[in-house]
Amino acid sequence: MDTLWAPWRMAFIAEDDAARDERNALNNVQVGENADPDCFLCQAVFDESRDKQRHVVCRTELTVTVLNRFPYNNGHLLVAPRCHCGRLDQLTDAEKSELLQEIDHWTSILEKVMNPDGFNIGLNLGRSAGAGLPGHLHWHIVPRWNGDTNFITAVSSAKVIPQSLDALWELLVRFSAETG
Ligand SMILES: [Zn+2]
Numbered sequence: 269m270d271t272l273w274a275p276w277r278m279a280f281i282a283e284d285d286a287a288r289d290e291r292n293a294l295n296n297v298q299v300g301e302n303a304d305p306d307c308f309l310c311q312a313v314f315d316e317s318r319d320k321q322r323h324v325v326c327r328t329e330l331t332v333t334v335l336n337r338f339p340y341n342n343g344h345l346l347v348a349p350r351c352h353c354g355r356l357d358q359l360t361d362a363e364k365s366e367l368l369q370e371i372d373h374w375t376s377i378l379e380k381v382m383n384p385d386g387f388n389i390g391l392n393l394g395r396s397a398g399a400g401l402p403g404h405l406h407w408h409i410v411p412r413w414n415g416d417t418n419f420i421t422a423v424s425s426a427k428v429i430p431q432s433l434d435a436l437w438e439l440l441v442r443f444s445a446e447t448g
Contacts, residue, residue: 309406323335328370355405377440392408
């Protein structure tokens with residue numbers, strides 16, 4: 269499945285020096301012991317100064333929630349433990365509990381903000397199951413609308429994402445702050 273990006277993505281294609289420096293800074297993060305410096309979720313966990321650039325919408329004591337940079341659909345979130353681990357049996361009971369609370373919390377925020385008809389929520393465990401980042405567990409929350417498997421998707425295996433990630437990040441963070 270390809271994703272068709274709208275014109276705001278031109279900012280990334282026509283990257284200037286400042287933008288390149290910014291991108292390098294995003295990928296050059298001091299991470300803690302047992303974390304992976306090349307893992308974008310560990311980078312999000314350990315660099316709290318660039319939440320906007322990374323589209324981090326929420327941190328709790330044991331979890332981090334980010335917008336998926338390569339969304340299957342508008343509003344696609346990833347909920348992950350702070351620890352870099354790829355197996356469910358590596359999670360503590362407290363992490364399991366907090367992860368489910370965050371999935372619940374963000375599903376209901378997406379419901380209020382985006383008014384979807386349903387959700388796909390799930391975990392791809394291992395590369396053969398489709399995990400793009402098998403070393404760091406993350407749950408996908410994908411809002412669905414009736415008919416979102418639309419004409420373009422059906423004829424060309426591509427999908428149009430109608431809202432920019434920056435705008436969506438602003439919307440979700442603002443809503444979350446207002447509603448507690
Ligand atoms: Zn990681």
